[in-house]
Amino acid sequence: MPADPSSRTAGENPRSAASAPRTVPSPQSRGSGASAVEVRRSSRRRRTVSAYREGDRTVVLIPARMSEAEEQRWVSVMLDKLAAQESKRMLGDAELAARAELLSGQYLGGRARPASVRWVTNQNTRWGSCTPAEGSIRLSHRLQGMPEYVVDYVLLHELAHLLVPGHGRRFWQLLEAYPRTERARGYLEGVVAAGRLPHLSGPGDDQP
Numbered sequence: 001m002p003a004d005p006s007s008r009t010a011g012e013n014p015r016s017a018a019s020a021p022r023t024v025p026s027p028q029s030r031g032s033g034a035s036a037v038e039v040r041r042s043s044r045r046r047r048t049v050s051a052y053r054e055g056d057r058t059v060v061l062i063p064a065r066m067s068e069a070e071e072q073r074w075v076s077v078m079l080d081k082l083a084a085q086e087s088k089r090m091l092g093d094a095e096l097a098a099r100a101e102l103l104s105g106q107y108l109g110g111r112a113r114p115a116s117v118r119w120v121t122n123q124n125t126r127w128g129s130c131t132p133a134e135g136s137i138r139l140s141h142r143l144q145g146m147p148e149y150v151v152d153y154v155l156l157h158e159l160a161h162l163l164v165p166g167h168g169r170r171f172w173q174l175l176e177a178y179p180r181t182e183r184a185r186g187y188l189e190g191v192v193a194a195g196r197l198p199h200l201s202g203p204g205d206d207q208p
């Protein structure tokens with residue numbers, strides 16, 4: 001089987017890829033946040049092709065011996081597959097809203113009532129964000145596929161921001177009831193440390 005469409009992050013560790021990466025403009029970025037495609041050739045990779053999002057780029061891993069024509073074809077195939085996966089996941093917004101209501105009831109006395117909760121694919125530098133004035137919460141699609149307690153934590157974090165802006169003591173007190181706050185934060189730190197963005201802080205970043 002030449003391709004592994006199901007693995008957003010599977011494959012070799014990008015940092016161990018033997019050849020120098022090169023970045024080319026994506027021929028088909030569809031406004032989903034992917035602005036460039038980086039093709040990495042690996043001599044250890046024989047037949048499999050995989051692709052994943054990293055920051056605002058899409059990384060495609062291919063075998064070192066692949067021809068230019070094959071490369072172009074596979075990049076196109078993998079971009080399509082990623083886009084299809086992402087659009088499928090976007091249908092989960094209803095479940096996400098239900099989850100938010102449950103978490104708010106369980107840990108925040110039902111006081112956090114978002115007007116909208118949804119996945120977004122254009123949020124590459126933060127896991128989640130909220131706009132209290134609008135009551136809107138957005139979660140990065142990068143959380144999809146992570147353990148449920150991690151997604152719950154980020155969701156609860158953003159819900160808490162509807163009640164308390166900033167990250168002061170009052171804010172963290174709201175999260176004390178959630179038993180896996182530390183574990184979830186450790187998990188997310190590990191993901192960042194492993195080099196799979198979102199990056200660490202930048203201006204205006206919320207960093208659950």
Ligand SMILES: [Zn+2]
Binds near residue numbers: 157161206207
């Ligand atoms: Zn925050």
